[in-house]
Amino acid sequence: MAVQVDERQSNRVWGGAKHALAIRTMVILVWLIIVTTTPYQTFGHLPAEFFEPKGVGHILRWSHSVWLALTTTVGLTVLKWSAVACGLVALLSPRASRVALPAFCTLVVCLDAIVKAAAGFPNHAQLAPLLILLVVSIAADPTDPSGSAIATGPQSNVVWLSSCCLVIPYTFIGVNRLVVGGLSYFQGDALFTYLSGVSRGLSTYPFQFSPVHVMPVLNVGFALMTLLEASALSLLLLPAVRKWWLVAMTLCQVMIVFLMNISFWENIVLLWTVFSPVWTRPQDNAAAGPLPGASELR
Amino acid sequence: MTLRQVSELYSRSVMLIGALYIGLAFAIIYVASLHHRTTPRGRGLALVFGACLAAGQVLPAHPSLYPFVAWNMYSDPRPPDYFIQVRASDHGEAVPEFRFERHLLPFSPGPLTGYSTLGTITARVLQLIGHCRCTEMDSTVDRAIAALVAIHRLREGRHVDRIEIVEADLDNNGRQYRERRVYVWLSK
Numbered sequence: 454m455a456v457q458v459d460e461r462q463s464n465r466v467w468g469g470a471k472h473a474l475a476i477r478t479m480v481i482l483v484w485l486i487i488v489t490t491t492p493y494q495t496f497g498h499l500p501a502e503f504f505e506p507k508g509v510g511h512i513l514r515w516s517h518s519v520w521l522a523l524t525t526t527v528g529l530t531v532l533k534w535s536a537v538a539c540g541l542v543a544l545l546s547p548r549a550s551r552v553a554l555p556a557f558c559t560l561v562v563c564l565d566a567i568v569k570a571a572a573g574f575p576n577h578a579q580l581a582p583l584l585i586l587l588v589v590s591i592a593a594d595p596t597d598p599s600g601s602a603i604a605t606g607p608q609s610n611v612v613w614l615s616s617c618c619l620v621i622p623y624t625f626i627g628v629n630r631l632v633v634g635g636l637s638y639f640q641g642d643a644l645f646t647y648l649s650g651v652s653r654g655l656s657t658y659p660f661q662f663s664p665v666h667v668m669p670v671l672n673v674g675f676a677l678m679t680l681l682e683a684s685a686l687s688l689l690l691l692p693a694v695r696k697w698w699l700v701a702m703t704l705c706q707v708m709i710v711f712l713m714n715i716s717f718w719e720n721i722v723l724l725w726t727v728f729s730p731v732w733t734r735p736q737d738n739a740a741a742g743p744l745p746g747a748s749e750l751r
Numbered sequence: 752m753t754l755r756q757v758s759e760l761y762s763r764s765v766m767l768i769g770a771l772y773i774g775l776a777f778a779i780i781y782v783a784s785l786h787h788r789t790t791p792r793g794r795g796l797a798l799v800f801g802a803c804l805a806a807g808q809v810l811p812a813h814p815s816l817y818p819f820v821a822w823n824m825y826s827d828p829r830p831p832d833y834f835i836q837v838r839a840s841d842h843g844e845a846v847p848e849f850r851f852e853r854h855l856l857p858f859s860p861g862p863l864t865g866y867s868t869l870g871t872i873t874a875r876v877l878q879l880i881g882h883c884r885c886t887e888m889d890s891t892v893d894r895a896i897a898a899l900v901a902i903h904r905l906r907e908g909r910h911v912d913r914i915e916i917v918e919a920d921l922d923n924n925g926r927q928y929r930e931r932r933v934y935v936w937l938s939k
Contacts, residue, residue: 468787498902500894503875508817565818573874575820583818584800592796610793613783617797621779621804625772625822629808632771634828643828649921650834675825689782734786 467732473611477589478544479726480615481554483582483719484561485540493533493564496571497526503571510566524567532567536560558590577622582719584618615727619720620685627683639676648712678705688728696730765809772808776801833920835933837873839900839911846911872899880916880934887935896936912938 464471504524506514514520522528539557543550565583569575592610630638638644648671681701687694703721710716780797789797803819811821839846876895883889900911919930 495902498905499898500891502891503879503895503898505814505875505878507814508819510817511815569817571875572871573876573878574871575817576871577820577822577824580818580820588796588800592793609787610790610796613787613789614793614797614800617780617783617800620783621776621801622822624775624779625804625808626824626826628771628775629821629823630826633823633826638826638828641828643830644825646830646832646921647825650831686779686782689779689786 465731465733467734468609468612469732472732473589473609475726476585476611476615476723477554479722480582480585480589481540481544481557483722484557484586485537485544487579487582487719488533488536488540488561488564491533491564491568493529493568494526496567497524497529499524499571504567506566506570507575508566508569509562510570513563513566523563529564529567532560532564536564555590558586561586578715578717578719581618581622582723585615585723588614588618612727615723616689619724619727620688623682623685627679627681627685630679631683639672639679644671644675674708681705692730692734695728699724699728769805769809772805773802776805833918835873835877836917836919836930838915838917839903840913840915841910842912846909876916877933885934886932887937892934893936897938900936900938 466472501521501524504520506520513523523532536557539553539560542553543557546553561583565579589611592614634643681698684698688698702724706717706721777798780801784794784797803816807813807816807819808821808823810816811823876892876899879892879895880889883892885892896914900914904910914934914936916933916935917930918933
């Protein structure tokens with residue numbers, strides 16, 4: 454019985470191979486959903502002047518003819534379904550994923566670059582998933598045959614870099630809001646003005662906003678959310694609060710769906726995958742006794 | 752030093768902003784590394800990612816840094832007191848619920864429409880209008896809007912012969928507004 458418990462715990466060790474595999478699987482799934490549900494081929498109807506590449510998109514535009522070919526309906530359709538095929542292979546065949554995962558990552562980066570070239574501002578909901586996809590493609594050897602539950606170098610890299618890709622942006626949002634606006638942001642009608650503009654302007658938004666015109670409640674809620682974002686480092690420092698941080702952030706994101714008509718579902722899925730309470734560090738489980746091979750951890 | 756003084760100092764100093772975000776990024780990376788066995792490759796990647804994320808935060812308008820961009824949503828305590836509306840009509844009859852994004856994204860109008868690039872197509876059209884500094888008859892803007900209208904017709908079968916983009920002021924309660932014309936497109 455004790456051996457079974459140890460085995461189960463060793464499978465759930467923070468930074469272990471199973472943890473890295475879960476992150477890798479989930480980020481591929483997230484991007485497969487995004488790629489399959491986005492009608493990239495529609496962008497092929499837009500005129501060439503509409504596209505203004507950003508970042509890596511400049512590399513694609515190095516050759517004007519290549520860029521023109523990629524932004525046609527045919528080019529985008531080929532890119533999309535090639536990405537889906539590579540993603541499925543990377544997901545289902547660990548052996549073939551040595552080639553399929555970098556190919557999937559490259560195709561996703563290309564599709565993302567083309568869509569963002571036709572966009573007026575970056576879609577923050579997809580930035581952390583993009584960075585984590587880069588991490589799992591670059592930082593680890595996905596075909597590591599050891600299957601070790603104990604943290605090994607490359608597998609552990611995936612976990613700690615993915616956690617950084619989530620914690621750093623959340624911290625930046627919270628700190629930026631506190632330092633730029635200070636407390637004045639939460640004392641006036643700034644948030645209400647933002648929401649009024651969003652609800653009347655760009656979005657298809659049938660939700661009636663006037664009933665929630667209760668500024669003190671909005672401001673207190675937004676202040677709490679900002680504190681939550683600024684305290685994202687607690688996900689790494691305090692395992693005991695990890696579960697409550699995740700629950701609170703998930704509730705905040707559900708509220709945002711109704712108030713702002715935007716959803717960060719990708720980030721929530723990845724937050725729960727990376728920081729789920731099922732992943733435990735041996736030092737957090739001192740009462741359960743040392744795990745096999747735990748001494749290999751620093 | 753009060754938070755207000757820190758805020759004023761921050762808004763004046765790019766160096767301070769840079770130091771703050773690079774320090775934060777590297778501190779988080781260091782804390783994260785304490786719980787993992789790292790490799791030189793992982794440490795190198797972490798330093799590059801941390802530096803790029805901080806650079807994106809300091810230089811938010813630099814397009815070459817994408818996907819390392821500023822994480823500064825809803826940060827300005829003085830938000831814009833106007834909003835943009837796109838109004839479509841066919842032979843003088845309003846085409847309700849016309850949105851540029853709706854024709855590019857796979858979502859029908861409904862309560863939970865946005866899980867992708869909501870508003871970004873309209874924002875891109877506004878950028879093109881900003882480049883031409885005009886309110887009508889620009890060939891680039893006209894071709895872009897004509898393409899979006901054609902996509903609308905392709906997907907929904909509805910014809911549109913006039914698009915008017917207006918900027919409308921919000922009052923203190925966010926309910927009443929005046930409006931200014933930003934651009935008008937007429938089908939040829």
